[in-house]
Each structure stands twice: as structure tokens, then as C-alpha cells.
Amino acid sequence: MAHIQDLLTAIGLEPDRAQMFNMSAAMASAFVTVAQEMTERIARLGPNPLRGPLDTLTDSERGE
């Protein structure tokens, strides 16, 4: 994971955009916690500068 974050930094992206969390399938509340944490972090960082603002993306780029 550290290697990926270094790579993102070299590319010019924020390393915090990628993170790995380890947990078992039985750790639902932990999953919710880290999902919220990542959602807040990504919202704080803003849209991926490689893809542009949300309203400029196609449906498939938005994952729809």
C-alpha cells in the first residue's frame, strides 16, 4: 500500500485517495466506520483531477 501511495504522489495525486483496511466479513460496524471515513476523506479531497468535475463525466464514468 505504501508503494501505491508513493506512486500516486509521484503521479501528482493525493496519496490519501487510496487506503487498505483489513477486516473480516463479520466486522460490519468496522466496515461502516471506514467507509464513512473514506467517503469524508474523498469529499474533502474533491473530485479526481484526472476526471474533472462530476457534471462533465459520462454516465459510465460516474459508474451509472
Next chain:
Amino acid sequence: MIVAEQKSLDEIKSLIGDAERVLVVGCGTCVTVCFAGGAREAAIVAASLRMATKLDGNGKDVTDVTVQRQCEWEYLDEIAEQIEGADLVLSLGCGIGVQAIAEHFPRKWVVPGLNTSFMGLPTEQGVWAERCAACGDCVLGLTGGICPIARCSKSLLNGPCGGSEGGHCEINPDIPCAWQLIYDRLSALGKLDLLMAIQPPKNWKTSRDGGPRKIVRDDLRLGAEEE
């Protein structure tokens, strides 16, 4: 194997300069095994360059391809069309691969994406260590299979020197003293008498001291039968 490390993305970007169409060429042999320039690394470098140059405001057309061996013309012929279509080739092969492309495609600009480090082996996962210096006159038969040229910091042939302390080299305690290793191995195998034999001075002409080296095998050359 030949062991290499990737250059930083910044240095690679600087080497690429203003080329618009870049072909990243991986190699399927040594640098694949040491995780520096195989198909996976070529794809990652190409994707990284696409992203980095787009963020810089000058997105480049970066594609990648990997051949079995960059150091043989036949394998380079397979990607001749892709190479001709690129402004610049970024080789993720060792220094031999870079030069093979440059020599085979004289009009194409090729730059290295790796720093070729040494000939060695993985001593554990993620760790590679030098083992051979290609001196051209192998002495491993006298030293118990441990190379004093590659593994002694001074390449001594009559070591150990005064800098050997507790089996380690004075330049770095993480480096084992090659001559301590040689002595211990010969001792364990009951062959210490090998160290007592007087050896003539080593002929360094077979190493780099004799200039660029070349091997010609007439028995293998095409047309040798007819000559």
C-alpha cells in the same frame, strides 16, 4: 539474473521531454523476475505517465508492450511496427535492452526507464544481492563457490584485509566479508589447502580492463559449415 531498479517518475518524465507518442517496452526476462521492467511494471509506468502528463496539462499518448527478451533482435522485430509508430521508446529493459533497441532501430530515440544495477540473485523475497562481476576469468573453483571479485568490497584475491571485523566488511557491517565466507566454506569442506597454492596474478584483460568484450563462436555462426 541482471538486477535493475526503476528510475523515478520525475526522471522518466524528464527523459521523455516533449515526445507525444511514447511506447514503454518491458522485457520478459531478468527485469521481470526482479519486478523492475516486466509486463506488469510496463503497464504501471505507462498508466502513471498518462496520468502524470495529463495532470501537467500535456497528456501524452503512452502505450506499452512487453517482449520475451529485449536483448535479441528477433524479439524486437515482433514490435517493429509499434516502435516505428512512436516518437520515443522508453525501455524498461536492462542497459543491454536499451542498446539493442537503439542499435536495431537506428532512427528511433530510446531512453532508459531503469538503472541496471548488477548481476545477482534474490536472497529472500524483495532482496537482491550481487554475485558476479563478469570478470571473464572465473576463480570460483578456487574459492569454494564464493566470488571475491563481486563480494569483496576491494575485489581482493588475497584477502581478508584488515577491515574484516567479526566476519563483516568495514565499509558496511551488513556486508559479510567475502574472504571470511570463503575461509569458512573451504574449512567446512576440508579444502583449506586450496588457499595455500600460489596463484599467478589474475589476468584482468578478460574483465573491463581489456576494453569492450566480444565472444565469437565460429561453430555457431551461420554459414560456418560452408566456409
